[in-house]
Amino acid sequence: MTTLTDLTLYEAAALLRLGKTSSLELTEACLARMEALASSLNAFISSTPEPARAAARQADEGIAAWRKNSSLPLHPLTGIPLAIKDVLCVQGTRTTAASRILDNFIAPYTATAVQRLIEAGVVILGKANCDEFAMGSSTENSGYGVTRNPWDTTRVPGGSSGGSAAAVAARLTFGALGTDTGGSIRQPASLCGIVGLKTSYGRVSRYGLIAYGSSLDSIGPMARTVADTALIFSTIAGHDPLDATSMPTSVPDLSKLDGAGLKGLRIGVPKEYFIDGMEKEVETAVHEAVRALVALGAETVDISLPHTEYALPVYYVIAPAEASANLARFDGVRYGYRATEAGLWDEYEATRGTGFGPEVKRRIMLGTYALSSGYYDAYYGQAQKVRTLIKRDFDEAFKTVDVIACPVSPTTAFKIGEKTDDPLAMYLADVFTLPASLAGICGLSVPCGFDGQKLPIGLQLLGPAFGEDKILRVGQAYQQATEWHKQKPPL
Amino acid sequence: MALTLEEVEHIASLARLRLTDEEKARYREQLSAVLDYMVRLKRLDTSAIEPTATVLPLRTVLRPDVSRPSLPPDQLLANAPAAEADMFRVPPVLE
Numbered sequence: 001m002t003t004l005t006d007l008t009l010y011e012a013a014a015l016l017r018l019g020k021t022s023s024l025e026l027t028e029a030c031l032a033r034m035e036a037l038a039s040s041l042n043a044f045i046s047s048t049p050e051p052a053r054a055a056a057r058q059a060d061e062g063i064a065a066w067r068k069n070s071s072l073p074l075h076p077l078t079g080i081p082l083a084i085k086d087v088l089c090v091q092g093t094r095t096t097a098a099s100r101i102l103d104n105f106i107a108p109y110t111a112t113a114v115q116r117l118i119e120a121g122v123v124i125l126g127k128a129n130c131d132e133f134a135m136g137s138s139t140e141n142s143g144y145g146v147t148r149n150p151w152d153t154t155r156v157p158g159g160s161s162g163g164s165a166a167a168v169a170a171r172l173t174f175g176a177l178g179t180d181t182g183g184s185i186r187q188p189a190s191l192c193g194i195v196g197l198k199t200s201y202g203r204v205s206r207y208g209l210i211a212y213g214s215s216l217d218s219i220g221p222m223a224r225t226v227a228d229t230a231l232i233f234s235t236i237a238g239h240d241p242l243d244a245t246s247m248p249t250s251v252p253d254l255s256k257l258d259g260a261g262l263k264g265l266r267i268g269v270p271k272e273y274f275i276d277g278m279e280k281e282v283e284t285a286v287h288e289a290v291r292a293l294v295a296l297g298a299e300t301v302d303i304s305l306p307h308t309e310y311a312l313p314v315y316y317v318i319a320p321a322e323a324s325a326n327l328a329r330f331d332g333v334r335y336g337y338r339a340t341e342a343g344l345w346d347e348y349e350a351t352r353g354t355g356f357g358p359e360v361k362r363r364i365m366l367g368t369y370a371l372s373s374g375y376y377d378a379y380y381g382q383a384q385k386v387r388t389l390i391k392r393d394f395d396e397a398f399k400t401v402d403v404i405a406c407p408v409s410p411t412t413a414f415k416i417g418e419k420t421d422d423p424l425a426m427y428l429a430d431v432f433t434l435p436a437s438l439a440g441i442c443g444l445s446v447p448c449g450f451d452g453q454k455l456p457i458g459l460q461l462l463g464p465a466f467g468e469d470k471i472l473r474v475g476q477a478y479q480q481a482t483e484w485h486k487q488k489p490p491l
Numbered sequence: 492m493a494l495t496l497e498e499v500e501h502i503a504s505l506a507r508l509r510l511t512d513e514e515k516a517r518y519r520e521q522l523s524a525v526l527d528y529m530v531r532l533k534r535l536d537t538s539a540i541e542p543t544a545t546v547l548p549l550r551t552v553l554r555p556d557v558s559r560p561s562l563p564p565d566q567l568l569a570n571a572p573a574a575e576a577d578m579f580r581v582p583p584v585l586e
Contacts, residue, residue: 244552313529335570353509368506384542440546
């Protein structure tokens with residue numbers, strides 16, 4: 001019999017319904033593999049085995065009742081173990097945002113996206129590692145040590161959702177939640193050879209998410225197949241009155257993803273996403289993936305997104321500016337770490353100076369500068385206007401194409417330590433994911449090949465805002481025709 | 492454009508961050524390099540462009556003005572570094 005942890009989410013769900021395995025069995029298999037690979041990967045900050053076992057037993061009761069009476073409701077995710085990025089609150093569970101400033105924080109309530117999974121009967125295995133406050137592209141900024149890439153443990157898994165991506169790739173879990181502010185789901189999914197969906201801004205409630213850049217933050221699923229990703233997506237998506245930026249828009253039925261060909265589909269290929277300095281093997285793999293989509297009936301259209309090169313400077317003004325405001329709440333008064341000093345002002349400065357890590361302080365400094373008197377118009381005001389131009393590029397493109405195909409990242413996974421001393425070089429890892437974040441549209445990372453060192457390469461499919469069904473359908477057709485997502489890291 | 496040490500100290504003070512001398516020197520260098528990169532934003536004429544603060548069409552979402560249950564004080568104080576009699580304890584603000 002196949003190893004349980006090698007099953008896809010859909011396969012595991014099917015076996016549960018047939019009574020051929022139990023949620024507890026799946027959960028124990030995941031927990032055992034998490035423990036076995038804890039020191040080599042460091043994918044989790046906290047594991048929660050006892051609540052996981054309790055949830056699994058409850059799911060097994062639900063499944064047993066359903067097997068006796070199939071008219072009872074049974075959510076397809078019932079009994080499935082998943083991991084949660086440690087920026088999402090789970091009541092009663094330590095939630096650190098990978099920051100020492102929240103080292104002892106126990107969340108008093110549960111994020112809506114997680115709550116919807118719990119209500120569906122999901123088993124939560126633990127809290128996945130990430131860059132501190134989701135700021136980073138390599139998971140090296142975690143206060144709890146770097147996560148290692150399962151394909152080559154001397155390399156980063158990408159970031160900031162690197163723990164979630166590594167856990168999914170290494171078969172520690174059947175799927176995970178990540179968050180994407182500038183590429184933090186898509187880029188690690190690409191570098192770890194899995195599927196990651198950045199949802200449209202406003203599609204998934206941010207209630208209970210520790211905020212980074214509030215006009216950009218989005219929560220989304222990561223899994224090994226597009227179908228698995230779509231199932232988690234449709235469970236967490238939809239309006240939530242607890243998030244004022246949650247859109248009251250209906251969620252499409254994604255249960256019929258299979259079978260559809262791509263005849264008549266128009267795929268835009270933007271010339272600005274194939275640039276000097278990107279790895280040749282990445283470029284080749286993405287072009288081949290586009291040819292595979294054409295073979296499935298799609299037609300390609302050469303398009304231009306002329307303001308692409310401005311996305312990086314716009315993002316690194318807007319996101320740090322929002323972060324500097326959001327992270328003002330960490331003052332050592334209501335929760336988190338406090339450095340005790342005689343006066344309040346000294347205590348604030350000491351708490352924040354020692355509680356935050358280097359990249360978080362760097363972004364708070366950058367954002368504070370961009371918002372400070374005399375510089376606001378030149379940086380923040382100008383960045384907001386250029387953001388309008390970037391959004392218009394996509395609005396124009398989606399008048400003529402259904403989806404856009406491009407690379408996720410200009411390179412495959414880089415070495416641990418390679419970019420840590422050069423923030424700008426690190427920021428450039430996000431150059432192909434930032435524009436979609438600024439426009440608030442959706443994007444999917446799908447495995448589309450390997451480089452000569454057997455490191456995964458990702459295809460990025462971008463869709464219009466609230467057009468997740470379009471990119472998931474294309475991704476599903478691609479995975480039905482290719483085998484890249486079935487490759488397993490050598491662990 | 493190079494940031495001065497005084498500017499770095501001013502920003503750190505605005506952000507309530509106590510930095511070591513070594514951090515000040517490093518951030519001065521790194522932030523100057525990042526800000527140099529940002530200069531390209533000024534190349535674009537945006538005089539006729541509206542700023543984007545949010546990509547959503549939603550504006551001023553309101554909820555019904557009715558009370559609903561909230562977390563009890565003991566749960567909210569459970570994470571506080573110091574608490575006393577249902578209050579957060581802080582150092583003196585005024586001497």
